[in-house]
Amino acid sequence: MSASVEFLNVRKRYGTHPVLKGVSFNVQRGEIVGLLGPNGCGKTTTLRLIAGFLSPDGGEVRVCGQPLGSGSLAARRHIGYLPEKPPLYDALRVTDYLDFVAAAKGLSGTARRRAVDQAMQDYALTDVTRKIIGTLSKGYRQRVGLAQATLAGPEVLLLDEATNGLDALQMVEARALIRAGSQGRAVVFCSHLMQEVAALCDRVLVLHDGRIVELGDAAPTPRFELRLDGVDGAGALALVQAVPGVHDAEVRTEGETVLVRCSGTRLEVADALARAVLVEARLLSLAVHRDSLEERFIAAMRREQRVHAAPRTDGVTT
Amino acid sequence: MTALKALFVKELREYFATPIAFVLLAVFWALSGWFFSFGLFFVNVAQMVGSFHNMSLLLLLVMPLVTMRVFAEENKTGTMELLLSLPLAEWQIVVAKFGAAFVMLLTMLAGTATAVLPLVLYAQPDLGPIVGGYLGITLLGAAFMGVGMFVSSLTSNQIIAALLTWGVLTLLWFADYASALDTLPGLRGLFLHLSFSVHYVDVIRGVINLGTVVYFLSVIGVMLALTTLGLKARRA
Numbered sequence: 209m210s211a212s213v214e215f216l217n218v219r220k221r222y223g224t225h226p227v228l229k230g231v232s233f234n235v236q237r238g239e240i241v242g243l244l245g246p247n248g249c250g251k252t253t254t255l256r257l258i259a260g261f262l263s264p265d266g267g268e269v270r271v272c273g274q275p276l277g278s279g280s281l282a283a284r285r286h287i288g289y290l291p292e293k294p295p296l297y298d299a300l301r302v303t304d305y306l307d308f309v310a311a312a313k314g315l316s317g318t319a320r321r322r323a324v325d326q327a328m329q330d331y332a333l334t335d336v337t338r339k340i341i342g343t344l345s346k347g348y349r350q351r352v353g354l355a356q357a358t359l360a361g362p363e364v365l366l367l368d369e370a371t372n373g374l375d376a377l378q379m380v381e382a383r384a385l386i387r388a389g390s391q392g393r394a395v396v397f398c399s400h401l402m403q404e405v406a407a408l409c410d411r412v413l414v415l416h417d418g419r420i421v422e423l424g425d426a427a428p429t430p431r432f433e434l435r436l437d438g439v440d441g442a443g444a445l446a447l448v449q450a451v452p453g454v455h456d457a458e459v460r461t462e463g464e465t466v467l468v469r470c471s472g473t474r475l476e477v478a479d480a481l482a483r484a485v486l487v488e489a490r491l492l493s494l495a496v497h498r499d500s501l502e503e504r505f506i507a508a509m510r511r512e513q514r515v516h517a518a519p520r521t522d523g524v525t526t
Numbered sequence: 527m528t529a530l531k532a533l534f535v536k537e538l539r540e541y542f543a544t545p546i547a548f549v550l551l552a553v554f555w556a557l558s559g560w561f562f563s564f565g566l567f568f569v570n571v572a573q574m575v576g577s578f579h580n581m582s583l584l585l586l587l588v589m590p591l592v593t594m595r596v597f598a599e600e601n602k603t604g605t606m607e608l609l610l611s612l613p614l615a616e617w618q619i620v621v622a623k624f625g626a627a628f629v630m631l632l633t634m635l636a637g638t639a640t641a642v643l644p645l646v647l648y649a650q651p652d653l654g655p656i657v658g659g660y661l662g663i664t665l666l667g668a669a670f671m672g673v674g675m676f677v678s679s680l681t682s683n684q685i686i687a688a689l690l691t692w693g694v695l696t697l698l699w700f701a702d703y704a705s706a707l708d709t710l711p712g713l714r715g716l717f718l719h720l721s722f723s724v725h726y727v728d729v730i731r732g733v734i735n736l737g738t739v740v741y742f743l744s745v746i747g748v749m750l751a752l753t754t755l756g757l758k759a760r761r762a
Contacts, residue, residue, distance in 0.1 A: 289608070297605060311529065
């Protein structure tokens with residue numbers, strides 16, 4: 209089965225300025241993917257391309273297996289989109305606005321009324337049903353924006369800085385609503401706030417210099433450091449790599465001992481590591497670190513900067 | 527069809543959700559009434575040619591105010607991003623918005639039709655030219671709307687949209703002036719054909735000939751097509 213969102217080698221430029229330089233990623237149903245990056249790195253452009261608001265200069269964007277483009281009405285029926293500034297008509301009443309969006313998404317009659325009522329209940333809007341949108345507080349406006357995005361049960365939900373500008377309480381509320389609204393959908397949540405991405409997302413992608421850097425799980429990743437005796441470097445590496453859930457292992461010999469550094473998919477990998485190495489070596493120490501999303505983000509950015517700053521070996525400098 | 531109707535209803539709701547539409551209607555009706563009364567009581571003629579002439583000038587001033595918000599407001603508030611990501615084709619957006627503005631135009635003109643009543647009651651007007659005049663003034667107003675919608679789609683500032691529309695309409699109104707230039711003899715026919723004022727003379731007399739109808743429908747069609755193409759081009 210194809211992914212709900214397929215972003216295939218997409219390129220986009222504004223004038224002469226390239227924003228996306230061949231970006232590829234997939235988002236599966238049931239997954240919340242965070243899109244991180246500094247302001248102006250192309251996060252909003254990425255969402256607009258998935259929403260069908262923009263067309264790529266190269267590559268392809270597919271939603272639920274259907275290509276997006278100018279005549280892509282079928283693909284757009286699967287999309288719910290909340291841009292950075294909620295797209296609200298200030299002169300309309302909340303119920304009229306949601307009714308319009310539901311009808312525009314193809315719902316009619318009883319199904320439309322039911323969908324609007326459900327959205328108003330899900331996002332606690334029943335108290336403001338007849339209110340003019342222009343008179344609503346920022347928190348309520350955000351809720352109306354979320355309600356319109358999830359109307360008609362879209363398979364793909366796109367949220368651009370959806371908690372931006374809210375106070376602490378509203379932010380907590382918005383997170384809960386987003387989590388509830390994300391059930392069973394493929395969600396792309398873009399933000400420049402790392403704590404928001406860490407709190408909401410399953411997986412994190414970073415946009416840097418028009419390219420995607422995969423950061424993996426949003427949850428802190430455990431990193432292990434083992435000091436071994438009675439085994440050489442190659443043997444230690446083989447022992448560690450045989451443990452399920454271990455990745456990025458590297459070995460350094462320091463005198464009589466071997467220092468092994470690796471990452472794990474979860475904390476419990478530490479026990480498995482200890483049991484595995486004890487078969488053929490002596491475990492002198494085992495330290496566990498947990499890299500926060502912020503630490504991994506900074507490390508990834510530094511790595512990217514080093515890669516792009518390094519002089520090319522063919523004699524050409526970039 | 528549901529989506530098109532939904533957008534049409536939304537547009538209508540927006541027109542009448544603020545006092546602007548009511549003020550515009552009130553001003554248009556009041557001024558139309560004033561000009562009609564002047565023609566009826568001071569000139570003492572039971573026909574509406576003068577009223578249609580004044581109405582066409584009023585439309586020239588008022589239609590830019592009706593159409594200025596149609597796209598400029600969507601561009602400014604960011605709701606255009608919603609419209610273009612909903613399962614709506616660009617032509618549906620344009621047609622729905624044109625339809626709602628057309629209802630506004632019909633409301634404006636319907637209000638002035640009350641003037642026909644005293645004519646019928648107290649005189650024996652020839653109703654043919656009056657009906658033809660209303661048809662013509664509707665076409666003229668719709669052509670103004672088409673230009674206004676296209677201009678509104680180019681900007682996010684309603685004032686700029688209104689001023690530019692007014693400028694374009696005035697230029698098209700007086701396009702026949704250029705036909706008098708000796709330096710452009712080859713383009714004389716073109717300038718005459720482009721001019722609103724050349725075509726509207728027939729219209730206000732209630733003479734609806736095929737050429738005039740084709741002219742106004744062409745202006746509407748070209749403007750709506752350009753607006754649709756403009757929306758498509760935004761995705762690039």
